[in-house]
Amino acid sequence: MxxxxxxxxxxxxxxxxxxxxxxxxxxxxxxxxxxxxxxSKWINARKLMVEKFLREAEFEPGKFVKTRDFWWKLSPEExxxxxxxxxxxxxxxxxxxxxxxxxxxxxxxxxxxxxxxxATRDYHNSPVGRVDLVRAIFKYYDKLTxxxxxxxxxxxxxxxxxxxxxxxxxxxxxxxxxxxxxxxFGIDTAEVTRAVRQIFAEMGMVYEFVGNTVRSLMKTGxxxxxxxxxxxxxxDMVQEEIKEETGKDIEIPLDKPKAKIxxxxxxxxxxxxLDTLKGFVKTMYALGLQDKYTFSSEVFEVGNFGLFVSDYHxxxxxxxxxxxxxxxxxxLVIFGECGxxxxxxxxxxxxxxxxxxxxxxxxxxLVVWAIKxxxxxxxxxxxxxxxxxxxxxxxxxxLIEEPRxxxxxxxxxxxEREHNKxxxxxxxxxxxxxxxxxxxxRVWAGWPSVYDAWKTGAQILATPCSIDKAQFPVVINYHxxxxxxxxxxADLVGYALEL
Amino acid sequence: MTPLEKFLLGITxxxxxxxxxxxxxxxxxxxxxxxxxxxxxxxVIRWAVTxxxxxxxxWGLYRLTLYPNVHxxxxxxxxxxxxxxxxxxxxxxxxxxxxxxxxxxxxLFHYSIWATLLFHGNIIAYALNMYFHVPxxxxxxxxxxxxxxxYAGLIYLAIRRAYVQARTKVKINYFDDWLLVLQLLIxxxxxxxxxCTAYPSSFTEEAIRSYVHSTYSSGPLAPIKGELVHLxxxxxxxxxxLIGEWFKGLLTGNINLAVxxxxxxxxxxxxxxxxxxxxxxFLIYIPxxxxxxxxxxxxxxxxxxxxxxxxxxxxxxxxxxxxxx
Ligand code: SF4
Ligand code: SF4
Numbered sequence: 001m002x003x004x005x006x007x008x009x010x011x012x013x014x015x016x017x018x019x020x021x022x023x024x025x026x027x028x029x030x031x032x033x034x035x036x037x038x039x040s041k042w043i044n045a046r047k048l049m050v051e052k053f054l055r056e057a058e059f060e061p062g063k064f065v066k067t068r069d070f071w072w073k074l075s076p077e078e079x080x081x082x083x084x085x086x087x088x089x090x091x092x093x094x095x096x097x098x099x100x101x102x103x104x105x106x107x108x109x110x111x112x113x114x115x116x117x118x119a120t121r122d123y124h125n126s127p128v129g130r131v132d133l134v135r136a137i138f139k140y141y142d143k144l145t146x147x148x149x150x151x152x153x154x155x156x157x158x159x160x161x162x163x164x165x166x167x168x169x170x171x172x173x174x175x176x177x178x179x180x181x182x183x184x185f186g187i188d189t190a191e192v193t194r195a196v197r198q199i200f201a202e203m204g205m206v207y208e209f210v211g212n213t214v215r216s217l218m219k220t221g222x223x224x225x226x227x228x229x230x231x232x233x234x235x236d237m238v239q240e241e242i243k244e245e246t247g248k249d250i251e252i253p254l255d256k257p258k259a260k261i262x263x264x265x266x267x268x269x270x271x272x273x274l275d276t277l278k279g280f281v282k283t284m285y286a287l288g289l290q291d292k293y294t295f296s297s298e299v300f301e302v303g304n305f306g307l308f309v310s311d312y313h314x315x316x317x318x319x320x321x322x323x324x325x326x327x328x329x330x331x332l333v334i335f336g337e338c339g340x341x342x343x344x345x346x347x348x349x350x351x352x353x354x355x356x357x358x359x360x361x362x363x364x365x366l367v368v369w370a371i372k373x374x375x376x377x378x379x380x381x382x383x384x385x386x387x388x389x390x391x392x393x394x395x396x397x398x399l400i401e402e403p404r405x406x407x408x409x410x411x412x413x414x415x416e417r418e419h420n421k422x423x424x425x426x427x428x429x430x431x432x433x434x435x436x437x438x439x440x441x442r443v444w445a446g447w448p449s450v451y452d453a454w455k456t457g458a459q460i461l462a463t464p465c466s467i468d469k470a471q472f473p474v475v476i477n478y479h480x481x482x483x484x485x486x487x488x489x490a491d492l493v494g495y496a497l498e499l
Numbered sequence: 500m501t502p503l504e505k506f507l508l509g510i511t512x513x514x515x516x517x518x519x520x521x522x523x524x525x526x527x528x529x530x531x532x533x534x535x536x537x538x539x540x541x542x543v544i545r546w547a548v549t550x551x552x553x554x555x556x557x558w559g560l561y562r563l564t565l566y567p568n569v570h571x572x573x574x575x576x577x578x579x580x581x582x583x584x585x586x587x588x589x590x591x592x593x594x595x596x597x598x599x600x601x602x603x604x605x606x607l608f609h610y611s612i613w614a615t616l617l618f619h620g621n622i623i624a625y626a627l628n629m630y631f632h633v634p635x636x637x638x639x640x641x642x643x644x645x646x647x648x649x650y651a652g653l654i655y656l657a658i659r660r661a662y663v664q665a666r667t668k669v670k671i672n673y674f675d676d677w678l679l680v681l682q683l684l685i686x687x688x689x690x691x692x693x694x695c696t697a698y699p700s701s702f703t704e705e706a707i708r709s710y711v712h713s714t715y716s717s718g719p720l721a722p723i724k725g726e727l728v729h730l731x732x733x734x735x736x737x738x739x740x741l742i743g744e745w746f747k748g749l750l751t752g753n754i755n756l757a758v759x760x761x762x763x764x765x766x767x768x769x770x771x772x773x774x775x776x777x778x779x780x781f782l783i784y785i786p787x788x789x790x791x792x793x794x795x796x797x798x799x800x801x802x803x804x805x806x807x808x809x810x811x812x813x814x815x816x817x818x819x820x821x822x823x824x
Binding site: 094112117123181 | 589
């Protein structure tokens, strides 16, 4: 770090701070000085006042929304009353939340573990500062000492201003759970975030990008408003491309009845991540599974933005997958590439499938088995590659070693990053912080992770996560354009496969 | 009844002092223990019976498991155990920081506290006639060293607390945090000071005799100072024995014995009196404050959950690939 590239003393800094390492450091300083107080404006797309949207996203009174009306029809007082009542209810119903609110010792160890704090150096953007916002309400409404000595113990009555802060800061937590790993007690801020967002969602308040994605999910079973016709059109095109590349005419099965295997891709695999889709298709072909699997237009999605909105939406999509798999008579469901989706899948859908006698695995688990048994003919790609552990794979999904085995097999050289596995850094766009309105936040929240990868000198940043694949190119392009390429694991397997 | 008990029961305590001791060291002691036990049970049971969330799920998830490769109850328990007793996540590097100092401070503080609590256990053992004999010099020095280390750990942690807030500009210190630190400083400080001043300078016959004769030559214990020399040779200090008799009185419901033993503590070892008093309040404080954190980890769903092993599902895939299905 050169002398002038240092965080000024009035801003809290880290020992080996990643922020000054960005070529755009000067912009960060300007941004910090000028825009920081305005950061509350970032997450401002909250007024989803379209009746159609609410209907399609199944935010319906009685069915999901528990307010007697949608939030904009409530007076500020009614909103506060709703939040407080619901919050007190939730505390009684939710073990994790109660535990996390009651047990923080304020040791401060988690603060500089959060990429949102690293990006913004904002008090409430640290795990403890974030949870303290709700802890203050909890103390005020649920603790005698909070009522009696509110100032002394930082207990606060809920006001419009505080509600605003709750909205802002709980929409800047990416639920990455890095803090939970580091915290001596394992206090999981992401669970507090999920609870707060659930209450907001019940009031009809959802971050626009996420809300629209959920709307699509509820309507179509995927995040991108895709129907069977659109999927088929892309499949035909991809089939052509594979034929050109390999000389093999591999039909990509969609809605094939009585398939033994249901394959779930990410809906972005027919948009920006076509190489990921090709990787899946080629691998299934190479394993002789061509006639035994199918994609389904009803559940053309591994992602599940319900995880970021409410348990209702999460389980709704999860049940749909289980229903489709059952109807198909599938014996196995293979999960493609997605980070948050794997968390929902692993921790909700798989147990649901198990109840129906259907098993499920991750695509990478299948590939690793095939590598070990020499079932795939793989050449070494001339790439130096590093791996970004998606938070939800390493800290919520029991998947750490498989991608490393794959990358060591298919690439010339694999380089570990410094902050990896449990300590992996979030891409900065988790929980669907993917809107253009949050670009300033995204490019800096994603930088610590990109910097970690960049430092390895690798040319490829591999990640089996659709949000990463959408986020990292934006971050790379902003800080170090052209210096790294982002690829999915399946993409690389696809390139390396000899059919 | 031992001769010491018989003697203690024969002591006359001024009525004002008697009432004060009954209130502060008998009633309060019982209340403290009851509040502590009931309070901790209440908190812990409340955590245990609070449902996971709607539909028996954590907002739609069957588990919140954080660690990979946790496929059995024992493995999850192992992680909790390791976390509780090693604080190892503090040694994980993050942008140039390995919080070695914090880790060391925590280890120093917690392990020394546990050691001193273990030594306190021997007082209860004395009250139950199960005293575990330890060479006196070892007992004395181990106690002091553990106390000093715990105190050093506490001071380090308090300074670190202020430093982290200053460095990160994140407000992590509120009144209740400092109240906790203050209480510990008082309890441990007085306990340590009482320990340092209540023992002879060495455990030679001569040192014990001269210490006992100079300390207990007046006041209620003066008539048995000859006996006290033998007791000190066996147990290390008169304060230890008096606190042991106080415990015995409380455990057996012999209030008179408890009061009179504590009266002697008040006369000869007032520092200990302060230590005990604040410790009683602290017991009451624990269940209702963040001190409850010590019971939290086994209830943390991020730590205790487990995943299903991947092998059965993989086997289905293999069977399909190899044509057995
Ligand atoms: S879950 Fe991640 S983003 Fe949220 S507070 Fe913790 S470290 Fe920060
Ligand atoms: S590391 Fe854990 S206990 Fe310490 S301040 Fe953060 S959440 Fe609280």
